[in-house]
Amino acid sequence: MTDEPARKRILVADDADTITTLLDTALTAGGYQVVVARNGVETYEMGKSGDIDLVILDHLMPGLLGIEVIEKWRSEGVEVPVIVLSGVDDDTTLVSSLEVGAVDFVRKPFRLNELMARIRQRIPSGA
């Protein structure tokens, strides 16, 4: 019997159940463990726990904006990598997200294959 490697844990933070369902299904199929948050405050709290390997973060969420969540994490020393997934199609949001510490930015609507490739690039070992 071999020890199964611990599955990487991804936090999907989005208030739209379409996105969370889609990503939950795709990431689970890709060998990741998925947890879901539906608002900014919940995301902030879950990200602080220290057992998250990557966050896929919506920009516009109730409670706290995606950028605000990253700012709070970084100011408290939480360095979890964040990919911002945003329907806000302007360069200001993109630049601000990267400046506050997001590692990547993907616009909605998105290509699932492309997002999965970007995730694998950050945390290669799904299972």
Added chain:
Amino acid sequence: MNGIDFGRVAVLVVFVFNGLLMLSLIVGKGVHRRRIKSHERRRVAYLTLLSRQLAAPDRSVEMGSSIAGDPAFLDALIDIRTSVVGSESDELSWIVGRHGVMETYARRLERRFPVTPRLNAAVALAEVADESWAPLLMDHLGDREPEIRIQAARGLARVKWTPAIDAIVERFGVETPWVRTRFEDTLLTFGSKATWPLVAYVRVNHKFDSLGPAAAIRTIGRIGDRDAVQSLIAILQSSQDPEIQIAAIEALGILGVPLAMPSLERTFLSDDWRLRAKTATALAMIAEREAIPILTTGLEDPNWWVRRNSAAGLARHREGIRNLHKAIQSTDPFARDAAAEALADVGEVIAARERIDAGSATVDDVELIRFIESELAVKA
């Protein structure tokens, strides 16, 4: 039965009737709530099913024949379709095609069905935006139901079906104001491809109709295609219809091409105050600085809308603001009022007060505050 018994029976009947009514309302509400919950459960289940297919496409998977007519499936499909692009979008189209989803909605669009399912079908066809359904949507641009006409146009615009442009524009003259407004919004999706069909429609119809061509001109302005300026100038010069002239002035203002200035300077001398008022705004939009002399004359116009729009136009430029300050000292009370309002709108009154407090006020600042305070004193 005496009078008292009859009264009792009547009260009892009313009481029972009210009770039944209340009961039916409660039951109806409960049924409705259960339907919504069931719809939501099915939508989430379909979302998961579709997500699985997108994550690991397996074309042997059968989703069941019931999905074709289930509105919950349609909602899930629309939600997910607006979230993904590329090969995932193609995969969704394949799923829809395989299960005959759109064929079901196309059948429901037939005129023999009641309005609600027909309307739902039109929304479905518009949302899914599949080019192969464009001919069917073209047939329904003239549907007897206004909302179906709107959805048909929207669906055609979503797939950028250019033959639809002429068909939509042609309906400008016969549509209700609501549908026409929605058609205007739809045509914006086509961008400058809609410019020349709109211009052609206006050229042919502006002497016989008013509302349709005016709506078409407004749409040209909103599209923002500057190639249409010459045509709009020609229409402005040849039309005697104020609705069309106003629309043309407004569109020329939005397009902002200085070529239109001479024509607009002429309409600023029109006997019709509506044309003068629109022209004041358009002139300021085209050339803030060059329009200052003519807008300054507008401060003394007998109509208050013209004075107001001229003052607002002057307030867009530093030099114009100087002229507004001068107008405060004018003997014309109308010019003073219009100038004061425009200066207040751009924050000049607050700025003047601050400069007075800081000891750096100009004569204009002092005059402006004196005028405002004397006006307030009169009103008090």
